[in-house]
Amino acid sequence: MISSSPLPLIKGLKPLSIGNVYIGFPAIQAPLSGYSDRPQRHVTQNLHESVADFPEYSALPSQWKTSIIGAAATVAEVMLDQFVLTVKKSVKVNQRMGLEPSDHPCGAQIMGAFPEDFPPAAMRLVKSGFDWIDLNFACPVKKVLGRKRGGFLLSEPETALEMTARTRDALPDGVPLTIKLRKGYDDSAQSEDNFYKLLNGAIAIGVDAVAIHGRTVLQRYTGEADWSFLKRVKSEFPSLVILGCGDLFSAQTCLDRILETGVDGVCIARGAIGNPWIFPAFNALAMGLPALPPPSLEEQAAVLAEHFNRCVDLYGERRTCSIIRKFGIKHALTHPRKDELVARFVTVRNREEWFSILKEFYEKQGAE
DSSP states (O other), X not given: OOOSSOOOOOTTOOOEEETTEEEESSEEEOOOTTTOSHHHHHHHHOOOOOOTTSGGGTTXXXXXXXXXXXXXXXXXXXXXXXXHHHOOOHHHHHHHHOOOGGGOSEEEEEEOXXXXXXXXXXXXXXXXXXXXXXXXXXXXXXXXXXXXXXGGGGGOHHHHHHHHHHHHHHSOTTOOEEEEEESOSSSSHHHHHHHHHHHHHHHHHTOSEEEEEXXXXXXXXXXXXXXXXXXXXXXXXXXXXXXXXXXXXXXXXXXXXXXXXXXSEEEESGGGTTOTTHHHHHHHHHTTOOOOOOOOHHHHHHHHHHXXXXXXXXXXXXXXXXXXXXHHHHHHTTSTTHHHHHHHHHTOOSHHHHHHXXXXXXXXXXXX
């Protein structure tokens, strides 16, 4: 990541920082349970895609060519406070809390129901090397809501604020704290009042940034995200770092949403699964450069091969095959032989089958 000189971004954009953590390009990978694990984040953040071969970039300084590669920052998939506090097996600790030098900057997201558990959980994650702590007050999963976690706390802003205050007090100076919200628990006036109570209270406590998804908790992922709400909130809190979330499935959409609403950046979750190239594509647009061409079959095969190998290193081959299928399916959705490829990825059982699929469908360019 380039931090020694400012990014030459187009008008309407500015380099993103969360507290004292410099990120740069204003698009980060958001946490997504079951998907944004260590191998997926690493692949997304380190795509190894070179722009040197494209004539449009021949005059670009080498430092900016490097900066176009991959996601500027990521956030690990959400961890329950109780898991963070009680996990002891080194294998599980490494899988969920391990970091490599190239994984930075990376935030850790916590979710729970009891304010007293948040500070020690946050401190363990800081000691593990995460660059900032994010508190999840947005998750809309029914099981989570039933246990008074995640998005449920938008209906209990006092509890959410106690969690936020306790965590802020416990974190060392210089470690940023962020929170993730939705526009409300539902569409009622009371829900909007609760949203603003929580937001104003969090600002007073000293959070460094707020990510807001433009749907209510009860909407889950139905309908369209309401970016006009984010525009209104940003106009009301111009000095607060606000990251927008929801329906970000292309680089152009990410850029358009920032320019339309004035938010400081976007968090891409579902849109990055199967398409990690959304980040270099956004980064190029953010610098006013020509759009990057879509990844070749060879580039796709290289990413799928690296993803598989990194999963094997972390989980072992047997578990990897059950994890990697869903990623293969997401990647297959843009392949010319989509239906046939999806059917093959669904049944993959071992390394040999995985690389056989890459060889067959990606024109023998998926070498191990």
